[in-house]
Amino acid sequence: MDNLLISSVYFKKFKELSEYSDRTIKSYKSPLKELGVFIKDYGYNSETLDFDKFYYCEDDGEYEPIDLEFVDAYVEYLKETKQTKTTIGNHFSAVKSFFQFIEDIDLICENPFARYPTSFHYRALKNRALSREESDRLLKAAALLDPFLLQYFVLILLQFTCGLRSKELCSLKLSQINFDLNIIVIDNGQKTYASSVRMTPALKKYLQVYVNHPYFLDWLGGTMNKELFFSKKKPLTNTKLNKIISEIASKADINRKVTSHDLRATMAYLMDQNGFSIPAIQRQMRHKKSSTTLIYLPMKNRLYT
Known part of the structure; x- marks a missing residue:
């Protein structure tokens, strides 16, 4: 071919x-x-x-x-x-x-x-992560823009704690979420191997509320094999995802372009600020090498390289 x-x-x-x-x-x-x-x-x-x-x-x-x-x-x-x-x-x-x-x-x-x-x-690349204060504003803005379903809030919280790649996020299905084990299985992302990320208690709580909402259940139509996030009765695309994030960022008065990948970088930053080790951040980001994880932590990169 x-x-x-x-x-x-x-x-x-x-x-x-x-x-x-x-x-x-x-x-x-x-x-x-x-x-x-x-x-x-x-x-x-x-x-x-x-x-x-x-x-x-x-x-x-x-x-x-x-x-x-x-x-x-x-x-x-x-x-x-x-x-x-x-x-x-x-x-x-x-x-x-x-x-x-x-x-x-x-x-x-x-x-x-x-x-x-x-x-x-x-050398380290420019830090694209949001600050802790910007992260809080983004979550609040997401809740204000979608107070009925809270899909935007769940989406942002998931990225801040799980840091999925955009393709993985758009294709994420309810069947990949294991509430008993507190994990999300990533088996259809851009990588060729299956892996998983851990859910925080807060993410688990809001995800359970979200997936039991009548509007989400109507979207689901009785099957577990549908995308978790959607817009106008269609699964999110990369373009639509970043438009939603941009809208939320504007509402939060964040005067810079914010993409899904920036939220992935923010997860690494927030984990580092909360005292997680490089290996722990590496596991949540599903990197084979710690050197890849360090791309997302410019200050740590200078210390380790």
């Missing part, structure tokens, strides 16, 4: 218009091919790759371009799968250079890779 990125117009124009030698083009092919596989695993469904219409929201029929959240997930993937800093650097440099080229020839409108320093793997 053709690789999504290698068979795209982006790579064809890269080969055709760049001044690189055939040998250099060949060296780009391996990391770009791997990126194409990652894009599919990330949840991109179209047969034709379009970075300016990377996310699609069925609710309003709108498209959004590839964004910083995707790059964050890709950085995490490199940290998890590559053995050395050199390999990580080579892969990321090739991808960043490729995106710079396709932006230069106007094939894409936005280039989120441009915001990352090529040497990101040698």
Whole structure:
């Protein structure tokens, strides 16, 4: 089967218009091919790759371009799968250079890779976590915006305590929640292995109220195999999820863009502030390596690296 990125117009124009030698083009092919596989695993469904219409929201029929959240997930993937800093650097440099080229020839409108320093793997990235005070305001705003069902409140609380990746959150089903063991099983995320996260007592309490609400039971329709979060009788998409988070952040007077991945970073920060160890945070974030967890803890990163 053709690789999504290698068979795209982006790579064809890269080969055709760049001044690189055939040998250099060949060296780009391996990391770009791997990126194409990652894009599919990330949840991109179209047969034709379009970075300016990377996310699609069925609710309003709108498209959004590839964004910083995707790059964050890709950085995490490199940290998890590559053995050395050199390999990580080579892969990321090739991808960043490729995106710079396709932006230069106007094939894409936005280039989120441009915001990352090529040497990101040698030092901590900018802290994207919300402060404790901002986190409290976000939870309060979520409750105010959705006081009847409290879906927004549960969604934000879940992210602050479990830190799911956006794809995992959108596809999360009631059948994955085990109230007896206080865990949520993650078996259909962007990773290929099953794992679990622990629920706090507060999350368990509000989740039980939420899943027994008449409106949620009506959405469920007698089956456990439906998504936990929904909008207008449809499961959340990545675009809709981030629009909801943006709306809540605006209500909370947080004057910066807030994404689902920022809430994942906030979970790591809050756990660290509450005295949890790096291995404990690593387990909740489901990272294979502690070095990946340290990406989310800039101050700790400086101490450990």
